[in-house]
Structures are given as structure tokens and as C-alpha cells.
Amino acid sequence: MAGGSFAPTGEVKHYAGKVTGFVVITCIVAAFGGLIFGYDIGVSGGVTSMDAFLKQFFPQVYAKQLQAHENQYCKFDSELLTMFTSSLYVAGLLASFFASSMTRLYGRLPSMLFGGVTFLIGSAVNGAAKDVTMLIVGRVLLGVGVGFANQSVPVYLSEMAPAKIRGALNMCFQLAITIGIFAANLVNYGTSKINGDYGWRISLALAAVPAIIMLAGAVFLPETPNSLIERGQVEKAKAIIQKIRGTSEVEEELQDIIDASEASKQVAHPWANILQKKYRPQLVMAIAIPMFQQFTGINIIMFYAPVLFKTLGFGDEASLMSAVISGLVNVLATFVSIGTVDKFGRRALFLEGGVQMFISQLLVGVVIGKTFGTSGTGTITKGSANFVLFLICAYVAAFAWSWGPLGWLVPSEIFPLEVRSAGQCINVAVNLLFTFVIAQVFLSMLCHLKFGLFFFFAGWVLLMTIFIFFFLPETKNVPIEEMELIWRKHWFWGKIIPQEDDRAQSKPKPAQS
Ligand code: BGC
Numbered sequence: 001m002a003g004g005s006f007a008p009t010g011e012v013k014h015y016a017g018k019v020t021g022f023v024v025i026t027c028i029v030a031a032f033g034g035l036i037f038g039y040d041i042g043v044s045g046g047v048t049s050m051d052a053f054l055k056q057f058f059p060q061v062y063a064k065q066l067q068a069h070e071n072q073y074c075k076f077d078s079e080l081l082t083m084f085t086s087s088l089y090v091a092g093l094l095a096s097f098f099a100s101s102m103t104r105l106y107g108r109l110p111s112m113l114f115g116g117v118t119f120l121i122g123s124a125v126n127g128a129a130k131d132v133t134m135l136i137v138g139r140v141l142l143g144v145g146v147g148f149a150n151q152s153v154p155v156y157l158s159e160m161a162p163a164k165i166r167g168a169l170n171m172c173f174q175l176a177i178t179i180g181i182f183a184a185n186l187v188n189y190g191t192s193k194i195n196g197d198y199g200w201r202i203s204l205a206l207a208a209v210p211a212i213i214m215l216a217g218a219v220f221l222p223e224t225p226n227s228l229i230e231r232g233q234v235e236k237a238k239a240i241i242q243k244i245r246g247t248s249e250v251e252e253e254l255q256d257i258i259d260a261s262e263a264s265k266q267v268a269h270p271w272a273n274i275l276q277k278k279y280r281p282q283l284v285m286a287i288a289i290p291m292f293q294q295f296t297g298i299n300i301i302m303f304y305a306p307v308l309f310k311t312l313g314f315g316d317e318a319s320l321m322s323a324v325i326s327g328l329v330n331v332l333a334t335f336v337s338i339g340t341v342d343k344f345g346r347r348a349l350f351l352e353g354g355v356q357m358f359i360s361q362l363l364v365g366v367v368i369g370k371t372f373g374t375s376g377t378g379t380i381t382k383g384s385a386n387f388v389l390f391l392i393c394a395y396v397a398a399f400a401w402s403w404g405p406l407g408w409l410v411p412s413e414i415f416p417l418e419v420r421s422a423g424q425c426i427n428v429a430v431n432l433l434f435t436f437v438i439a440q441v442f443l444s445m446l447c448h449l450k451f452g453l454f455f456f457f458a459g460w461v462l463l464m465t466i467f468i469f470f471f472l473p474e475t476k477n478v479p480i481e482e483m484e485l486i487w488r489k490h491w492f493w494g495k496i497i498p499q500e501d502d503r504a505q506s507k508p509k510p511a512q513s
Helices: 021-047 051-057 059-066 079-106 108-127 132-160 163-191 198-205 208-220 225-230 234-245 251-266 277-295 298-311 316-344 346-372 382-401 403-413 417-449 452-471 484-488 500-506
Strands: none
Touching: 021 079, 021 108, 021 132, 021 163, 021 198, 021 208, 021 234, 021 298, 021 316, 051 059, 051 198, 079 108, 079 132, 079 417, 108 132, 108 198, 108 208, 132 163, 132 208, 132 225, 132 417, 163 198, 163 298, 163 316, 163 403, 225 234, 225 251, 234 251, 251 417, 277 298, 277 403, 277 417, 277 452, 298 316, 298 382, 298 417, 316 346, 316 382, 316 403, 346 382, 346 403, 346 452, 382 403, 403 417, 417 452
């Protein structure tokens, strides 16, 4: 842990040094890692609602769309079209396992470099696509880039940042994701006005911009001291700590990193350790939170907002404009979370956000059900369409100050050091897995469940809100290394985890020589 650590007494230690320019550049690099992810999330929906794009790659979807009496719910239902969106996430999921080994064995920068290059090639392939195969190959390359960036950038960040700004940095990553989505919404809005097939090509190729900036970062930034020490380069690590902290008094921090690195080498089986009963609550949270985050249904709006608005009978331009509006709400509401999370706590945000999302989804279901019924025919009045847009914005805002940032923050702060990296890997993998699942099934769910789709997600939101109410203790202001206590004192988890005296038997398994 760079920047601060816990003394044996449990008090926070403060190292000498200040927030230097290097650390600020680190933030910018991290932001570009998040932008890459966000741009991808936001770009596909707009592109798949552009006629020129559909005509060229998905002519059947285009033809269906033109049939005025076609069932509204099913006009975009196409496996190929879905695969275009979701292939990225399955590639990212698989890549993140390789990325975690590469990040550990060769360093954080080689991972970023590899991720940036793959991403760049992916955006070129997509921008130049001549057929569906090229499109999907491009998306897979982008996915590999995202897998490597999402694994290495947050680790790079938390190792470079001084402890006192680490929490804020965590949420800035989410902020960058939302800015990336919004940027993609805006680009799509602009390029949709270009005649011919240049519009979607520009949208897809512009993904190269954040990638080039992240690549430049990977070339010019220094490796983290933690990674250098992990690979035996202590002198080099010392010089870097001096540079990033702006002081020559770095012995204490250096020694702590060396100790932490030694200690983590003792834990040879973090994957086996994490299965021990004493880590059960954290393990459950690392699986449940990212899964529930995706079952809020947020990515239906992020991926398919323009398609959804078109389904509701909005015109082309109104659909893209509505996506721009919900994208902006997403960015702005994230600030609410950044400003209140350490004051009101995680639970308050989770619970308020859950209730707001539940009500909005129920109402969207009711309005759409009343308009289109189960046959999927009919037209929406202007008033109802605007009301739906308002409800979707209320829903997006609620997500953006609750499950959005907290879905990343909470799992990252509850694991003890010896199993933290394994826990984080599970969190990222579960998140991408369910992002993929939702992207993959949404269009056909819309076709089959019709307006009931919104009730389906409302049901999940209700379930997860009850789950948080009963099972997630408050983690606000609890020092990371004292987090264990909150589970012991919890009404439910206190009964599940072994008591003090049983713990001797479940010590981390030592390394085998
Ligand atoms: C989620 C993404 C989602 C984004 C929306 C993130 O926290 O992991 O799946 O698209 O928030 O802002």
C-alpha cells in the first residue's frame, strides 16, 4: 500500500511527502482507462440505431424496422446485432484473467501498453469494417484492451496515490466511465447527421483517441514502486518513491512496501484462502454486488437507450438526443455520490437509490404496458413519451449515486490485504460476466417479456435493496485493516464466521517451497 499504511496499533501512519505533479498525471491516466471503458459502453447503442449501419451489416433488422405494423418490442431482436455489443464483454472477461498474471509478473505498465495497443487496433478494424466479421473481431480486440486496462489501471492508481486521496480516486474512475459514455452519446448524436456510412465509422474509430492518450501514459509514466519491488528492483523503486512523493525521506514507505511484498509472497494460495469460512461475507459481497449492479438493468439504458427510445416510437434524432440527456444525468449524479458517500454512508445511498430505481422502473412498465399492451402495436403520445424520458432520467440518477460507484467501491474496500487481489479479480470478472449476459439477452427479453421486462428488473432491484438492508454493514470511515470487525459485530455474519478461538486453525496457507 503506497501513501499510508496501518501501524501494528491500528493507527494510520502518515508518510512524508506531498501530492506531486506525478500523482496528478496518474489520475489523468486512470481517467483515460475509465474513458475507454465508458466510450465502448456508450458507442454501440447509437451506432446500432443508425440506418446506414443497419443497412450495411444487419439488413434484416433494417427491413423489420421499416415495417410500420411490426411488433414494437421485437423490431431489434437479432442475435448478430446483440453479439456485436456483447462480444466485447466476453473478450474482456477472458482477457482479465491473463491481465492479472501479466500485471503481477511483468508490471502494471506492460499491461497498460498491451491493452492500449490491442484497443487501438480494435478501433481501426471497427472504423474500417467491411463485414460483420470485421465488426466483431474489432469488438473482441477492444474487449481485450478493456480487460487489460481495467485490471492494470486501478492497481497502478492505488499504488501510486497517497492514502489520503485514494478513496476519491476510486470514484473518479467511475466518473471517467460516465464521461466516456456521455462523450460517445454526443459523438453519436453528431455523426448520425452525416450522410452515408461515414457517421458510424467516425463513431467507432474515435475510440482510438482515449486509447492513444493511455498508450502515451504507459510509455512515459514510471512503473509503480510496488511492482518494481515485487520483481526485485529495490533501488529503482526507491528513486521512484522519492520522485512521486517529492521528498528524499522515503525509507519508511519503502520498508513497508518491501514488508507487504514479503508477506504477500507468504500467501501462496490466495484463491484457496479466499474460500475459507472467515472470508465468507466478503466473498459473498464480491459476487453479489457486481452481479446485482448489472441486474439493476442499467446497461439496457447505456447500451440500448437510442434503440429503446426508437422502440417507444421516438424519431431517430429524438432517440439519440434522449440518450444524450440520460448520459448527462449519469455524469452529474455521480458527483452527488462523490460528495456524500463519506458523510451519509454507503447504506443510505444504496437504499435511497434502490427505492428510486424501483419506483421509476415500475412506472415505466406501467406506461409502456398501457401504450403498447402485449401486442406491441400502437403509438405513444408526446406527453407519455416525455414522462418515460423523465422516469428513465430519475432511474439513471439513482443508479449513478448508488450502485454505479458503490458497485466498484464497496467490493474493493472490504477484503483484507492477503486476499485483496483475488477478491478484486472476482469482482471485475463477475461484473463483466453479467454485463455480457445482460447485453446478450436484452433484445430478445424485450421481444418476449415486452413491458414486463421493466417489472423483471424492478423485482431484482427490490431484492437487492432488501439484501443490502439486511446483509451489508456500513463501511463508511472504517479503516481498511479494521474492516474485519464490522462482520463480527453483524447480526448475521457474526454467526457465520468462526469465532476468535477457531481462527488459529484457519490461518492463511503458507507458501510451499
Ligand atoms: C457499471 C457499468 C455501467 C456504468 C454506467 C458502471 O459502474 O459497471 O456497467 O455501464 O456504471 O455509468
